[in-house]
Amino acid sequence: MIDFLNSIDTQIYLFFNGMHTPLADNFMMLFTGRFIWVPMYLAIALMLLKTFGPRLTGIYILAIALAITLTDQTCATLIRPLVARLRPSNIENPLSELAILVDGYRGGRYGFPSCHSANSFALAAFVCSLVRRPKIIAFMIGWAVLNSYTRLYLGVHYPGDLIVGAVIGSFFGYICYLAARRFAPTARETSLASMGNPLFNIPSGLQLSDGTPHSFGITVGDLMISVGVGTIFYIIAMSLTA
Numbered sequence: 001m002i003d004f005l006n007s008i009d010t011q012i013y014l015f016f017n018g019m020h021t022p023l024a025d026n027f028m029m030l031f032t033g034r035f036i037w038v039p040m041y042l043a044i045a046l047m048l049l050k051t052f053g054p055r056l057t058g059i060y061i062l063a064i065a066l067a068i069t070l071t072d073q074t075c076a077t078l079i080r081p082l083v084a085r086l087r088p089s090n091i092e093n094p095l096s097e098l099a100i101l102v103d104g105y106r107g108g109r110y111g112f113p114s115c116h117s118a119n120s121f122a123l124a125a126f127v128c129s130l131v132r133r134p135k136i137i138a139f140m141i142g143w144a145v146l147n148s149y150t151r152l153y154l155g156v157h158y159p160g161d162l163i164v165g166a167v168i169g170s171f172f173g174y175i176c177y178l179a180a181r182r183f184a185p186t187a188r189e190t191s192l193a194s195m196g197n198p199l200f201n202i203p204s205g206l207q208l209s210d211g212t213p214h215s216f217g218i219t220v221g222d223l224m225i226s227v228g229v230g231t232i233f234y235i236i237a238m239s240l241t242a
Helices: 002-017 022-031 035-083 115-131 134-153 159-180 185-193 220-241
Strands: 200-207 213-218
Touching: 002 134, 002 159, 022 134, 022 220, 035 115, 035 159, 035 185, 035 220, 115 134, 115 159, 134 159, 134 220, 213 220
Parallel strands: none
Antiparallel strands: 200 213
8 A cells, every 4th residue: 555655656746846947947946945935924923913912913923833843843853754755856766866856956865744845834724723814715725735836846745745744734733723712712803803904095096976085905914915925926027037
């Protein structure tokens, strides 16, 4: 059974890792970076602060940090040395001869499970569980999936590494959310009810039937998504000029 799963994992890996273009190479290398997403992380912190206030935001940020720490240590310190599954890009792995790498990037020695995928889904699971707004859920899950896929594209992880990492990260993200929600749960629900209130309005240049100027309200959730999408467009622009 293990050999069968490894065979499927390898075939899927070779299929997706084989689809390379110069533009996608640049995009994936930038997207997979940690520091390029700092503006989005700050936007998430601002969203929490504006919605829940300083006290609860401090608790939630500590819970997110705990979720990511537990996730990272479980994957990197506990599971990886125990399973000792070589990355497909590792030169000790015969499969590395077929792997398409970008800029010679191979990652570390072991890759099961993927810390990159696990940490991304830990953050996404926590934010989605806490906020529960369809647009934010769709964006965070999409971001986590694409962030995980970059590791497959770059050749440093098998699909199975990413899937198991996503499960572990989602588990710890949700568990830490359950722990954090025990603090002032009533205040949390009241705060969420006001999340739809706009931070500011942008005039559309149109008027309603009663003569009132029409405008678009921008909420903290919209702002966070805008920062994330803006980062993606920045990555695309940088990929085109690289």
